[in-house]
Amino acid sequence: MxxxxxxxELRPGSKLRLSSLARSYDAGAIxxxxxxxxxxxxxxxxxxxxxxxxxxxxxxxxVVDLTQTRCWLYEGALRESIxxxxxxxxxxxxxxxxxxGEVSRYENDDPSRVNPAWTDPHRRFHTALIAACxxxxxxxxxxxxxxxxxxxxxxARLKHYKASVHEEHRSIMEAALRRDSDAAVKELLDHLKAxxxxxxxxxx
Numbered sequence: 001m002x003x004x005x006x007x008x009e010l011r012p013g014s015k016l017r018l019s020s021l022a023r024s025y026d027a028g029a030i031x032x033x034x035x036x037x038x039x040x041x042x043x044x045x046x047x048x049x050x051x052x053x054x055x056x057x058x059x060x061x062x063v064v065d066l067t068q069t070r071c072w073l074y075e076g077a078l079r080e081s082i083x084x085x086x087x088x089x090x091x092x093x094x095x096x097x098x099x100x101g102e103v104s105r106y107e108n109d110d111p112s113r114v115n116p117a118w119t120d121p122h123r124r125f126h127t128a129l130i131a132a133c134x135x136x137x138x139x140x141x142x143x144x145x146x147x148x149x150x151x152x153x154x155x156a157r158l159k160h161y162k163a164s165v166h167e168e169h170r171s172i173m174e175a176a177l178r179r180d181s182d183a184a185v186k187e188l189l190d191h192l193k194a195x196x197x198x199x200x201x202x203x204x
Contacts, residue, residue, distance in 0.1 A: 085132035
């Protein structure tokens with residue numbers, strides 16, 4: 001269910017009826033309610049009194065707020081990670097970048113078809129950037145915000161193709177490996193803001 005929300009298969013604002021979910025996921029009411037409550041804490045599902053659960057809606061205002069929050073969080077975490085990172089951190093960052101490059105963003109190179117296999121290596125790359133920051137809470141929060149942003153990215157991909165993302169990732173990685181904090185932060189924040197602009201266009 002979580003994957004279907006992130007991929008946009010369960011559309012924003014749609015009602016999540018237990019009977020339909022039970023058929024789709026072959027699960028009982030208790031585990032489904034537990035899953036819905038967990039997704040609610042991740043701000044992917046909302047609960048309305050006496051009306052049940054719904055997939056959280058999307059809006060221009062929300063994605064702008066989400067992006068600003070990610071920028072604030074990433075700036076400090078990335079600077080700290082670059083300052084503290086050792087050889088193992090560098091190795092993981094490089095490996096995550098190349099693993100990401102091995103997976104196509106789209107199924108059959110069709111920008112209108114999201115490749116679900118791209119999400120995990122994409123998350124791994126962004127986590128690798130800040131993995132040496134020394135704060136497990138910061139990393140956990142960043143991963144949750146990543147997933148919220150991933151839903152927006154997947155919805156936007158149905159309308160707008162952002163071709164330069166691999167080179168953007170490369171520029172961020174190379175600046176981090178040079179230990180150039182200012183350049184790495186600028187590249188990362190520009191990357192996040194450019195994605196936000198693409199999403200905003202798709203929401204119009």
